[in-house]
Amino acid sequence: MAADKERFVNQIADINGDYTKWYTDVCLKSELCDYGPVKGTMVFRPYGYAVWELIQAQADKRFKKHGVKNAYFPMLIPQSFLMREAEHVEGFAPEVATVTHVGETELAEKLVLRPTSETVIGNMYAKWIESYRDLPLKLNQWANVVRWEKTTRPFLRTSEFLWQEGHTAFATAEEADGDAREMLGVYEDIANNVLALPVLCGRKSEKEKFAGAVATYGMEAMMKDGKSLQAGTTHYLGDNFAKAFDIKFLDKDGTHKYVYQASWGISTRLIGAIIMAHGDERGLCLPPEVAPIQVVIVPIAAAKNPHVVEKARALADTLRERDLRVELDERDLSPGFKFNHWELRGVPLRIEVGPRDLERGMVMTCRRDTGDKLELPIDSCEMTVSAYLEDIADNMLARAKAFTESHIVAVKDMAELSAALDGGNFADAYWCGDRACEDKIKQEYAATSRVFHSDQKGATTHKCVCCGKKSKHRIYFARAY
Amino acid sequence: MAADKERFVNQIADINGDYTKWYTDVCLKSELCDYGPVKGTMVFRPYGYAVWELIQAQADKRFKKHGVKNAYFPMLIPQSFLMREAEHVEGFAPEVATVTHVGETELAEKLVLRPTSETVIGNMYAKWIESYRDLPLKLNQWANVVRWEKTTRPFLRTSEFLWQEGHTAFATAEEADGDAREMLGVYEDIANNVLALPVLCGRKSEKEKFAGAVATYGMEAMMKDGKSLQAGTTHYLGDNFAKAFDIKFLDKDGTHKYVYQASWGISTRLIGAIIMAHGDERGLCLPPEVAPIQVVIVPIAAAKNPHVVEKARALADTLRERDLRVELDERDLSPGFKFNHWELRGVPLRIEVGPRDLERGMVMTCRRDTGDKLELPIDSCEMTVSAYLEDIADNMLARAKAFTESHIVAVKDMAELSAALDGGNFADAYWCGDRACEDKIKQEYAATSRVFHSDQKGATTHKCVCCGKKSKHRIYFARAY
Helix, strand or coil: CCHHHHHHHHCCCCCCCCHHHHHHHHHHHCCCEEECCCCCCEEECHHHHHHHHHHHHHHHHHHHHCCCEECECCCEEEHHHHHCCHHHHHHHHHHCEEEEEECCEEEEEEEEECCCCHHHHHHHHHHHCCEHHHCCEEEEEEEEEECCCCCCECCCECCEEEEEEEEEEECCHHHHHHHHHHHHHHHHHHHHHCCCCCCEEEECCCCCCCCCCCEEEEEEEECCCCCEEEEEEEEEEECHHHHHHCCEEECCCCCEEECEEEEEEEECHHHHHHHHHHCECCECCCCHHHCCCCEEEEECCCCCCHHHHHHHHHHHHHHHHCCCCEEECCCCCCHHHHHHHHHHCCCCEEEEECHHHHHCCEEEEEECCCCCEEEEECCCHHHHHHHHHHHHHHHHHHHHHHHHHHCEEECCCHHHHHHHHHCCCEEEEEECCCHHHHHHHHHHHCCEEEEECCCCCCCCCCECCCCCCECCEEEEEECEC | CCHHHHHHHHCCCCCCCCHHHHHHHHHHHCCCEEECCCCCCEEECHHHHHHHHHHHHHHHHHHHHCCCEECECCCEEEHHHHHCCHHHHHHHHHHCEEEEEECCEEEEEEEEECCCCHHHHHHHHHHHCCEHHHCCEEEEEEEEEECCCCCCECCCECCEEEEEEEEEEECCHHHHHHHHHHHHHHHHHHHHHCCCCCCEEEECCCCCCCCCCCEEEEEEEECCCCCEEEEEEEEEEECHHHHHHCCEEECCCCCEEECEEEEEEEECHHHHHHHHHHCECCECCCCHHHCCCCEEEEECCCCCCHHHHHHHHHHHHHHHHCCCCEEECCCCCCHHHHHHHHHHCCCCEEEEECHHHHHCCEEEEEECCCCCEEEEECCCHHHHHHHHHHHHHHHHHHHHHHHHHHCEEECCCHHHHHHHHHCCCEEEEEECCCHHHHHHHHHHHCCEEEEECCCCCCHHHCECCCCCCECCEEEEEECEC
């Protein structure tokens, strides 16, 4: 391959220039994904799908520890189901895709493609739940959902996306609300310890809550442009869907009562969060836990030194025996091209096996997160690689956390709010709690309330950032994906 | 729970009486699944979905060994894509669900829900494949597909089902056809060694092949009523879709050529096969490899003997440490009810922990496949349980194989064919190869050709079972699900 073409293949837009183009370039050129033929759809290419599979495995393990079982519910939902919960239909109707025909035959009842499954699952829960003995019921499904989008942004806004949706039912309101809060903790654990992603967790405002919920809790992650990405939400549904679908149980006291429910979901959006929280001018930077390739081995000057390839292959085998995900790049391309190729794809650690280093029994390593190089003895480097990957994960989390903390600005009025947002920050603000102020901030600065601050002490002793009246809450405002 | 209600809950129709009702009873009462609210749809309840997850894990491992990578393609396909391959559209159009609206807005182009993904994947392959270096390309997706059904039979005929579809592209016809044959071997391995399911493997007739394929290979499993269940198919697609979607590569000789393709799939139908090949008058009988619960421990007279529960819990822990999937049934119900409950659910091995046996340091085991009981020392039984489960799997395969072999009847003419079918057998027949004879057999006896016999020696020296003319093939005819 000519040097010019090599450069072109790995070239991405400047992250400090056109951030939007940088994001799209990273998505497409790292071969995470591609656009589908229908506007709004995307294809998960093997590299991107492998990231999702690794996220799934980590999440699924945690859900099962919490007593959740997997199930699968139909994708096609009677349109009438959506209508039963007033807020729910209002929230979802405009973006719902409707099936009207099979072959040439028109269906008697229109069906919608699930935008989320509270309704169809509620219908089944009403059938399955009879007595208090059937509670709690905690099910999850891994599924595709459809919510029509006018613009396509890979992983962030697509008409079809992949996610998990947990749906739980309890005898009491406290348990259901507790489940929503507890699962937010599970999501935070996944964000921090799997994705190296710091998140701000808390309840959302009435305006920003899920259509049909009593309360929505969310985790928000800061991207490198200072915008927020909603990385996961959990909802306390009260008895809203129980009443809409008549989900009752016979309690110990001999009376029939409505159940209380929660639901919670994370999606392939998380891949977008990884890209934008960790990526840099060289492309993707994957957290080791979800990197399909954790270590890439590049033989140097291999054509003239057959023993280099032998040593590289042996090293790859040794690392694979330790359950590391290893790629050995034996392609007939220049080392420089390969370095760029794997850096663009965000492989956490590169090991160069070259003839000169080998003479001294050494290999050169280069970590993706910092670019730091370190020489290691080839015969024992398998002992240090796992620890090295952990260190990379720790550093990525610490670095993203420092970035987030340094981009949260306390603001007192609209001028400060505007300046904070324009400077690529989250605004840490006091708010009166009125929807009108949220609407005004959205209209004037294209920002929304994200989650309540975890520290609400003294939240009622300030002035609202917007109207100046007495504040009720401390809350983050940010522009968001 | 009153004894009467206990009996009712576990009661299923007589397998030797109403086989169809027996099947439905087993599906619903073992809580594998339920009917969805829309006609033709089903819900995978946790127990049934867990079986599917275990099948997936085994299949996925094997696919990856064959160099296949997972990806995910959009579910919504432009209707025009289906039209591009003439046979393909003819085969699928009548059962395809069509999306026409989003919210209140009519779509400019109608979209169909994938009945299979050759077209949308072909569209992407045309974009991705440039040169011979990009070949072979071997991708798989785990996905839901929609094919409208007028009647619902859980796992067998539902409008939406879950499956995997592999899609491969090669430089030559030989490689693509080879892939279709090789993957049939992988499926046979899964059937035999994961599902304890004997299968007849071979090519299908022109009439029975996949719409758009050059050749279809299938594996057929015999159910206990002598009917056949198509348990997996692989297709050699030739360059049919390559021409329809313009999938070309630049070959080493500098010319552009069409790729040759294969596709292959197994689905949640396999769960139906397990139910009907292994089930009996007591219900489900699950192969240990895909049993969500491999061992159930039932404490006997536990209320009066607390040490029984202690011992039972300790045994459960010990077995779980050996990676066995264990359920300890501590419910306040009679042992008899519990035995029926877990037999209905097909748990391969039951261990009863009772006070009298414990005095002698023993526990009683009962295997689901034969009902045989065996006493084992509690302190060492974890050493034998794994081997015991393997023996159960071996026996289930051998038994189903013996059943299949004893229900294949060589037939020479239509009278013998009819008698064989009515007697609950597959017919081993010679056939002239004419579609008219297949049509006639279908019309008169509701049977179809299944796969060519693996032994075609002398196949041209007989008379066709139907028309009496010179035969060309040896082939199985059977009634089928």
